[in-house]
Amino acid sequence: MPELRAQLLAAFEVEHRDHVEAVRRALTHPAEADLREIFRRVHSLKGAARAVDLAAIEDLAHRLEERLAEVMEAGAGLSAQMVDLIHVGLDAIEAQAAAGRQGQPPPAPTAAIQALAGRAAAPEEAPAAPASAPVPAEAGPPGEKAPEYVRVDAELGLRLSEAMHQLSADLLAEEALVEVVQRLQRDGRTLERLWGEVRMRGAGREGPHVQAFEAGLRSLTRELSALAQRHARASWAVGQSAAALRSQVDEVALTPAENLLGDLARMTRDIAREQGVEVEVRFEGLEVRAERRVLQALRDPIIHLLRNAISHGAEPADVRERAGKPSRLQVGLRARARGGRLEVRVFDDGPGPDLAKIEAAAVARHLMPPRRRGDPPRAADEILALAFEPGVSVTASVDRISGRGMGLSAVNQTLLALGGSVRLTHRDPVGAEVILSAPLSAARQTLVILRAGDALFALPSFGVRSLLRLSGADLEIVEGVPSARIQTDGSDIVTPVLPLRALLDDLPLAPPDPAAAIPAALLVRGDRRLLVAVDAVEDVRELTVQSLQDSRAYPGLSAGAALLDDDQPVLVLSAEALVERWLRNARRLSASALGLAPPQASESHSARTILVADDSITTRTLEKSILEAQGYRVVLAVDGVDALNTLRSGGVVIDAVVADIEMPRMDGFSLLQAIKADAGLAELPVILMTSRDDPQDVRRGLDLGAEAYITKQKFDQRELLATISRVL
Incomplete structure (x- = not known):
């Protein structure tokens, strides 16, 4: 145990120096400082101190975190007094760490605690501090890490x-x-x-x-x-x-992951005891081996997720009993190597993610528009992805464990910088699970080299399920999205198809030749699949991936860069980040990608566009052929929900709607009501069609604002064309 303790303290020594030096460098230019990055560093420092039982440093970091949170919430930026106060806190943390390193009793951080206990907005409460707090001599030049020693068998x-x-x-x-x-x-x-x-x-x-x-x-x-x-x-x-x-x-x-993550089981039990939560901790698969720097980078995110599992997973005993759960909260970590990747799952059997609260928090921070009456529920993975946005929190109060909504954002940023990804999901049968994926080695990776336009891009091979060659004639619009039917994992599925350039730059593309072949890469994130169309698949190579210092190169989507044999740089993209971007911006991106529709959908701009909504593929096909023969552009929808999404996406201007009445999810009457209640769509002509010749249905449709009503039993294409011509 003393030997393990020494190893942990050595790891903390390197880690805390990195965090403290990064914060001090940021404070040299307060006006340009990234408050979120400073907060993340202090938050990570707090978790690291907690993991090695350095309570004084943890308390100091927590108080610093409190002051930074106040500044961010006020949106005032860093004042000179606040900069001095942060330096006071960092000085006290360094003094505690130095005493431990030298084997001396740590000094009482009373003065620093008293200073940090005051509000940052009150300059008179901040103690005097040097104009520029010196960096400890042993820290070395900025950015230089202390040497790290490992034992080799x-x-x-x-x-x-x-x-x-x-x-x-x-x-x-x-x-x-x-x-x-x-x-x-x-x-x-x-x-x-x-x-x-x-x-x-x-x-x-x-x-x-x-x-x-x-x-x-x-x-x-x-x-x-x-x-x-x-x-x-x-x-x-x-x-x-x-x-x-x-x-x-x-x-x-x-x-072995055990060397850097094994002590976190004890830390989890300690936190649970402090919170009065009875817990059973299970760690599995820690014999898996990965690069030490990868495991070190994952340590802070995992600490935060374990703390979250206790904070959000705890339930009263009677609630657990009624749900048929064990009396103790189950918290666990499972690691495994898979396809050149390290996958770490942090899970609990608590109530699981609260979709309604996450959605409400995201709406409150203007990350998504509020749902209107009659709108269908949003997809669970679309909502869960927003849990990693800054400030999205489902906890009403703030404590040492959770509450500000910044921790998951820091987890996401760390994984992206590592060339990895993170995903929150419901655990089967109950609870929450966060899946971290990172390369076993941060350097050498097998990459699929793709060409899109005049540029080369690369995707890590583990993120590409398969490479396909599609035909432009095979693409169809399903629920307002260009899609293709493919075989994967023994199943026949319909998968969205989006040009890589549309994902990266939101560029509408010209429709391809229906006879042309379209190379595409099948990307998977959880249960979601996306086909990314490119101009060519150039090669599959094992290359050294280097981190990018310039975050302007597709921030959030890039996982680094690599050099080809001719010294040509290629940007490495994160496959999971691409799918996540699609999930978050499906409507807007699908609208920009409608150029993938067959050529008749983009003929003359003078042609009128008709949206046909019908759950019968036969009826949709018939009406589409009739209208296109008369020069109309046609957009198809499989039901009212699909039609409403297409109308609200703004990707194509619709001149009239022809809708069946009897459709799943949202029928024609509800679609008509939603259109007429929307100020931006209210003037749009709507023609209702039904297989029932019921006068009450006719009257109801006309009362709701339909311009015309056509009965399928008496259907005549001349009547349809004449009606459309009249309403237009």
Whole structure:
């Protein structure tokens, strides 16, 4: 235990320096400081201190967090007094850490606590502090981390040494080929000289110069053949040795998750005791190995999620009993390696995510518009994705565990910077589960290189379920979205199709030739699938992915950059972030991608556009063919909900609506009511169609504002065309 404690404190030493130095650097230019990033750093520092039982540092960080939250809520920016106050808190944290490092009793942080207890808005309450708080000498230059030491098994070190010696030997053998090449160069020059003499003398075929030339040529041919064989063998040997060496180096670079995450089970139990929550903690799969820096980066997010599991998962005993749950709250962590990725699931069996509260919080922060009366419920994954937006919180009060809505945002930012992703979902059968996905190694990744327009992009191979080639004629509009029917995982599914450029730049694209092939990558996020259309799939390569310093390159979507063989840079995109962007902006993005519809949907701008809403594919097809034959542009909807979404998306201007009455989810009457109640749609002509010749239905439709009513039993295409012509 003392040895483990020493390892944890060594890890905290590196981590806390990184956070403190980053905050101090940000404070050198207060007007340009990113308050959210400073808050995230302090929040992470608090969690790290809690994990190693440094209560004084945790308390100081918590108080700093309180003051920063007040500043963010006020939207006032960092005043000089606030900057001084933050430095006071950081000084006290550094003093506590330094005392622990030197084995001395830590000083009482009374003055700093009293200063941080006051409100940041009151300058007179802030204690005097140096104009610029000095960075401790042992911290080194800004941005430089303290050295980190790891223990390597003796047997592993021996295998690594053997692999290095074997590679060295193979490289020496490769160098020996240089002498052969030099000799062949000399022989080539000799033959060139002999051939010159033959031509000058005009010697016959049997002349001595000709014979010497032919002999030299045969010798050179044999040497070249032998050289080619030796070079092939040497190259193969070097490749094998390099692969073996890389495997051994990976063994050194990768460490069991237990080393950095194992202590969090105890931390979870301690937090539960402090909160008075009876808990059963289960950690599984911590034998999985990953790069130490990856595990270190995941540590803070996991700490926050475990704290959240206790805060949001706790329920009264009688509630758990009625729900048939065990008396103790179940909190767990499960890790596994999958397809070159580290997947960590943090879960609990509490009440699970409250969709209504998350949606309300997102609406309050203007992240989505409020639903109107009659609108269908939003998809669960669309709402859950918003839980990672800053300020979205379902907790009414603020305490040490949760409440500000910033923690999940910090988790998301950390994972994106790591080239990973995070997803919140309902756990089966009850509870919540957060799924973290990150590369086992932050450097080498297998990438799918794609071309979109004049630019190259890359997607990590683990994020691409399959590569397909679609036909433009196969695309159809389903629920207002360009879609294709494909086979995947043994099922026949209809999947949205969106050009990569539409996702990245919101650019409407020209419709493709129906006979042309469309390369596409199938991306998956949870149960959602998306086909991303590109111009070409160029290659699949294993490359080194480097982090991007310039966040302006598609922020939130980029996972780094890589260099191709010709030193051409390629931007690496996050597959899950692309799908998440689609989920959050489905209506607007689908509207910008309607160029993928067949060509007749984009003929002349003077043609009128008719929206046909009918749950019968036969009726939709019939009406579509009749209207297009008369020069109308036609947009299809499978029911009232689909039709209303299309109308409100603004992606295409609709001139009239032809709607069936009997449809699932939202019938024609409800659609008509929703249209007439919407100020932006109220003037839109609506024609109702029904299979029942009921005068009451006719009267109801006309009373609700329908311009016309057509009975399917008496359906005549001339009547339909004449009615549309009249209402337009």
